[in-house]
Amino acid sequence: MPRNDGPGRENPPHDGFEEDLGAVLRRTGEGFAGDRRELVEGGVRRGRRRLVRRRAAVTGGVLALAAVGVGGVYGGSLLGSAGPAATTSVAAPPKPTGTGPETRPPDEARIPVKDLAAVLRAHTPAGRWEIEDEGGEGQFVLGVYDDGAGKAAVSVSLSRSSGPGEAGEAMVTCPDEAHVPDAECTTETLPGVGRLLLFQGYEYPDKREKTKTWRATLLTEDGFLVDASEYNAPAQKGARVSRDTPPFTPAQLKALVTADAWKPLLAGLPALPQGSTPPSAPDEPSADALRATLRSLLPEGLEVKDEGGQDGYGYVVVDDGGGRSFVEINVQTGMRDVAGHLTSTGATTLPDGRLVGVVQEAAEKGGTGVVSWTVDTVTPEGFRVVVTALNSDGYRAPATRSEPALTVERLKTIALSPKWRKPVD
Structure with missing residues (x-):
């Protein structure tokens, strides 16, 4: 673009x-x-x-x-x-x-x-x-x-x-x-x-x-x-x-x-409500913090080719020598209502109460041959971390490799990391 x-x-x-x-x-x-x-x-x-x-x-x-x-x-x-x-x-x-x-x-x-x-x-x-x-x-x-x-x-x-x-x-x-x-x-x-x-x-x-x-x-x-x-x-x-x-x-x-x-x-617009939470509130980490944390959790051997995002969301495009792979992370609070959905779709419950759901499928909005692997996690209090990897370098782009560069187990490790509670600056 x-x-x-x-x-x-x-x-x-x-x-x-x-x-x-x-x-x-x-x-x-x-x-x-x-x-x-x-x-x-x-x-x-x-x-x-x-x-x-x-x-x-x-x-x-x-x-x-x-x-x-x-x-x-x-x-x-x-x-x-x-x-x-x-x-x-x-x-x-x-x-x-x-x-x-x-x-x-x-x-x-x-x-x-x-x-x-x-x-x-x-x-x-x-x-x-x-x-x-x-x-x-x-x-x-x-x-x-x-x-x-x-x-x-x-x-x-x-x-x-x-x-x-x-x-x-x-x-x-x-x-x-x-x-x-x-x-x-x-x-x-x-x-x-x-x-x-x-x-x-x-x-x-x-x-x-x-x-x-x-x-x-x-x-x-x-x-x-x-x-x-x-x-x-x-x-x-x-x-x-x-x-x-x-x-x-x-x-x-x-x-x-x-x-x-x-x-x-x-001039005729009403004033904003007093006491509203500003977008810079600490429950949504900055894009820079998210990307830095995501990079710190990537396995060795992956080169970051591109990155971007906004507060609460970040992505990187990585390459292990076998083709580029798009990886995105989303961190949210106040998402307790997601728990029922994850439970109904077969999510696993960890001893600490966190729900972990995994989906591997053809990317709904991906290009030719693109698959999407997603790990979706939420705590009992509604702290949600979702990480997705594609076998392409972006949505709607064609596949660049047979599978995403990160395995499902690695995606779980990333999503469940305690670092998301306090992302790297």
């Missing part, structure tokens, strides 16, 4: 949306047996709740969070499969169907949608708009745009970062190529304005549908997020592609999210 970090790049310690992703999360890359997709996505919602306080984002999102596993950090767009529609937030319950005070989430802004739509119309090329719920209130606007070349779903959401340099930085950090191939992503610092991300990729990184998603996200210097997404179809998912590319160029998306007209609307 071409990367151009532009002027002012601060070189953050992690390179990971989806997703999506995942973003978009996402929390093992391939998950576990049975209902592993739901299990993974549930972990993403809980683990990223502190990272992206977005009241109007959909699980799965612009980088297909569920598709990119835990590596993507992006909340999604706001468009449902049948056209612009309210869906489920990465950081909040589903948007209510009504707009009255009895159904509106207590922390959602009451900005007139018509005001949001007015800014959207004024800062995009001339065309016909169909705006959803234009008489309602909220902090996002959903619409279908048609310039005569085909209908395109478009959304803009306004939100607050959970704090300077915290959730907002994740939203304006390009995803790892290992999770989101065939995409272009750039970031730059705009003096006096903020940090800007521009992304051009596909709704599904494996391209099982031809829907393209382009995105611009601005983190302002005073901690607000303006996030715009567009598609080359009248809906984010499930709609026939209507044009070759989304309607607005990256330069036009940049002009849209950086428009001064958003400022008075951003």
Whole structure:
């Protein structure tokens, strides 16, 4: 994935949306047996709740969070499969169907949608708009745009970062190529304005549908997020592609999210709840700490060729001389609800009460001949460590060897190591 970090790049310690992703999360890359997709996505919602306080984002999102596993950090767009529609937030319950005070989430802004739509119309090329719920209130606007070349779903959401340099930085950090191939992503610092991300990729990184998603996200210097997404179809998912590319160029998306007209609307966003846990809380070790710990647990003879990740998640690409192998680790707290699932799928219970599940299977999202070996562990108090190895150097890449570079027993040793309680700095 071409990367151009532009002027002012601060070189953050992690390179990971989806997703999506995942973003978009996402929390093992391939998950576990049975209902592993739901299990993974549930972990993403809980683990990223502190990272992206977005009241109007959909699980799965612009980088297909569920598709990119835990590596993507992006909340999604706001468009449902049948056209612009309210869906489920990465950081909040589903948007209510009504707009009255009895159904509106207590922390959602009451900005007139018509005001949001007015800014959207004024800062995009001339065309016909169909705006959803234009008489309602909220902090996002959903619409279908048609310039005569085909209908395109478009959304803009306004939100607050959970704090300077915290959730907002994740939203304006390009995803790892290992999770989101065939995409272009750039970031730059705009003096006096903020940090800007521009992304051009596909709704599904494996391209099982031809829907393209382009995105611009601005983190302002005073901690607000303006996030715009567009598609080359009248809906984010499930709609026939209507044009070759989304309607607005990256330069036009940049002009849209950086428009001064958003400022008075951003001022109407409610303050974040007091006492919320910041994303830098010690229950999610940093990407640097995770990768350092993972490297310390690798057997001799493995050379680390690449690495990446984000807080709570890390990966390395290793080679023992027999081909590259992708290995990822995810560390979570508050995951006691996973225990029942692991038990039902045949996990072993250790004397200290920890559950250990093992799955060896064809990688659900892998390339040709790719297999995934996963060890999923959780303690009685909900401390979860999941490690996965592939016989390829990334998701959706073809197999580079017959088996992953790490055996299942080695994966167990890594996942059960006490080092995860205090990862290496």
